[in-house]
Every structure is written in C-alpha cells, then in structure tokens.
Amino acid sequence: MKTYSIALIPGDGIGQDVTDAAWQVLSTVARHSGFTLTGTPFPWSCAFYKETGAMMPPDGIDTLRRFDAILLGAVGWPAEVPDAVSLHGLLLPIRKAFVQYANIRPHRLLPGVQGPLKAKNFNILCIRENTEGEYSGAGGRVHQGTADEVAVETSIFTRAGVERILRFGFEQARQRRGKLASVTKSNAQKHSMVFWDEITRELAAEYTDVEVTSYHIDAMAARMVMSPESLDVVVASNLFGDILTDLGAAIQGGLGYAASANINPDRSAPSMFEPVHGSAPDIAHLRIANPMAAIWSGAMMLEHLGEGRAARRIMDALERTTARGIGTVPGKDRTETITAAVLAALD
Numbered sequence: 547m548k549t550y551s552i553a554l555i556p557g558d559g560i561g562q563d564v565t566d567a568a569w570q571v572l573s574t575v576a577r578h579s580g581f582t583l584t585g586t587p588f589p590w591s592c593a594f595y596k597e598t599g600a601m602m603p604p605d606g607i608d609t610l611r612r613f614d615a616i617l618l619g620a621v622g623w624p625a626e627v628p629d630a631v632s633l634h635g636l637l638l639p640i641r642k643a644f645v646q647y648a649n650i651r652p653h654r655l656l657p658g659v660q661g662p663l664k665a666k667n668f669n670i671l672c673i674r675e676n677t678e679g680e681y682s683g684a685g686g687r688v689h690q691g692t693a694d695e696v697a698v699e700t701s702i703f704t705r706a707g708v709e710r711i712l713r714f715g716f717e718q719a720r721q722r723r724g725k726l727a728s729v730t731k732s733n734a735q736k737h738s739m740v741f742w743d744e745i746t747r748e749l750a751a752e753y754t755d756v757e758v759t760s761y762h763i764d765a766m767a768a769r770m771v772m773s774p775e776s777l778d779v780v781v782a783s784n785l786f787g788d789i790l791t792d793l794g795a796a797i798q799g800g801l802g803y804a805a806s807a808n809i810n811p812d813r814s815a816p817s818m819f820e821p822v823h824g825s826a827p828d829i830a831h832l833r834i835a836n837p838m839a840a841i842w843s844g845a846m847m848l849e850h851l852g853e854g855r856a857a858r859r860i861m862d863a864l865e866r867t868t869a870r871g872i873g874t875v876p877g878k879d880r881t882e883t884i885t886a887a888v889l890a891a892l893d
C-alpha cells in the first residue's frame with residue numbers, strides 16, 4: 547500500500563480548525579482508496595514566534611524537505627506579530643527554498659453557492675508566479691525615522707522565472723480549453739512587463755494550439771467581473787496574481803472556497819497546499835470558519851501526489867454538500883457541521 551508523508555502546519559487562528567477538518571476528510575478518503583496518509587504536525591505560527599523569536603526553527607526547511615507534501619492552514623496574527631514578519635518568516639522561505647514557483651488557484655462556483663455575479667458558468671485557473679517579481683524582497687530603507695527617509699522596493703524578473711511560469715500556464719491551457727490570458731501592465735512598466743510580454747510572444751510560437759491574449763491588469767480585473775466565462779487559464783506576476791486571485795475568490799462566493807497549491811513542478815522538493823483566506827482573528831474563537839477551501843486544497847494535494855481518483859471523490863463530496871445548502875452562507879454552519887456533511891457525502 548502506498549504511503550505519503552504529509553507535514554501539517556495548522557498555523558494561526560482558524561488555520562487550526564480548517565486543517566483539522568481537511569485532515570479528517572483526507573484520511574477518510576485515503577482509507578477508502580487504498581493508500582495511507584501519515585501526518586506530522588508542526589506548531590510553527592505567530593504563537594511560536596512569540597515564544598522563540600522565529601516563525602520556524604533554523605532547520606525548518608531541512609525538516610520539511612523529507613515530506614511528500616505540506617498542508618498549511620493559515621499564518622498571521624497581526625495584532626501581535628506584523629504580517630511582514632510572519633510572511634517572510636514562514637511562507638515565503640518555504641516557497642523559495644522548495645522552488646514552488648507556480649501558485650495555482652481554481653475559481654468556479656460550487657453547486658448551491660451564490661456568487662455576486664450574474665455569470666454562473668465560469669471556470670478560471672489562475673496561475674501566479676510565486677518566487678520572484680514584486681515580492682522578491684529586494685530593496686531597503688535609509689535614513690529611517692527622519693524627514694529624508696527613503697524606501698526602495700525592487701521587482702526582480704528573470705528570463706528563467708518568467709519563462710517557466712508562462713510555460714507552465716501554456717501546458718495547463720493545453721489540458722483545459724486551450725486559452726491563455728497573460729497579464730501585465732506593459733504600457734506603464736516599460737522594462738519588466740514589456741519583458742514579460744516579449745517572452746509570452748516567444749512561447750506562443752511554440753504553443754500554436756493555444757489561443758493567447760495579453761491583457762493589462764486593469765482590463766483583466768474588469769473582465770473577471772464582466773465576462774468571467776470568457777477566461778480559461780490566467781497567468782500573472784506575483785503581485786498581479788495575488789490581486790486577481792482574491793478577486794477570483796470573491797466572484798466564486800468568498801474566501802471560504804479559496805483553495806490554492808504552491809507547486810514545485812519538477813517534484814525535486816515538496817509542494818505546499820493551503821487555503822488562502824488568512825487566519826481570520828475576528829472569528830477564530832467561534833468555530834464557524836468554512837473548511838471547504840482547506841478541503842479543496844487537500845484535494846489538489848492528492849491530485850499532485852497522483853491520487854486523482856481520490857481527489858475527484860473529495861470534490862464530488864464538496865459539490866454534493868453545497869448542493870444541499872450546507873456551507874453556502876458565511877457563518878451559518880459550524881465548522882464541524884460542514885466537515886461532517888462532507889464526510890457523509892464521501893459515503
């Protein structure tokens with residue numbers, strides 16, 4: 547029997563509850579599908595930072611490297627630890643160390659979920675460059691605290707980084723409806739974004755079976771609202787992808803359905819799977835967090851591990867659950883109620 551070792555990082559706030567829910571579902575479908583999941587929990591979080599002065603131990607990356615995948619809940623507790631500390635202390639180091647350069651986020655309405663748009667039949671796969679671009683961390687501040695203070699943030703775009711994320715997008719489009727939308731702001735950013743557009747055109751010559759359209763970020767934001775059904779695969783830089791995927795979560799009914807995967811495509815290191823709704827400190831003690839994004843992320847993890855049939859079983863169970871009206875109204879159903887309904891739907 548195949549066994550997969552999974553690192554569990556519940557993190558902060560509702561991350562604890564939704565990770566527990568996802569693990570219950572994953573463990574159940576594994577038992578019914580002929581493979582085994584073994585989970586090892588790690589307490590790395592803002593609470594861990596307050597105790598130790600670090601978001602994870604010095605050997606954290608080496609520790610995670612031996613696992614087949616990482617399932618993360620949520621990280622952040624801004625009232626006590628600045629978001630820049632938690633992000634640069636845990637998530638970004640993992641993404642960069644394991645070359646998880648493809649951030650994948652699916653956007654579609656589950657049955658019974660009412661999104662804010664008239665359009666109901668959209669199915670968008672957003673692919674965000676995950677390791678460089680606007681979030682490279684290059685820059686600094688000088689003359690801090692004075693009237694002459696200067697802050698510089700430098701975006702880093704490499705040919706290797708841009709080409710690999712675009713090529714990943716082209717390959718995904720080939721497996722779907724054969725349409726790729728590349729997003730930049732090349733009319734204003736005449737170096738990095740013109741560079742991105744040039745590489746898009748170079749690769750388009752190789753993928754003649756894929757219909758390629760280039761959009762500016764503002765036009766793409768409008769299209770996702772006005773005509774989401776016209777989109778298939780959307781590829782964007784780190785910052786632009788970050789913004790568009792939150793918009794995507796909004797049109798699919800909210801952050802409770804916002805699943806994601808941080809993928810190392812050549813599988814030389816583990817990939818990481820996480821809901822992207824954040825730790826939600828305002829409801830962390832209420833046990834009303836929707837675990838569907840975490841469960842969906844878990845299904846993406848199984849798909850990546852090669853257990854596609856089990857992944858489809860989870861997605862079918864999510865759809866049967868929302869079709870019954872469970873987990874479709876924010877705050878209406880308790881986390882354990884939604885989890886129990888998904889588990890029942892698996893049967």
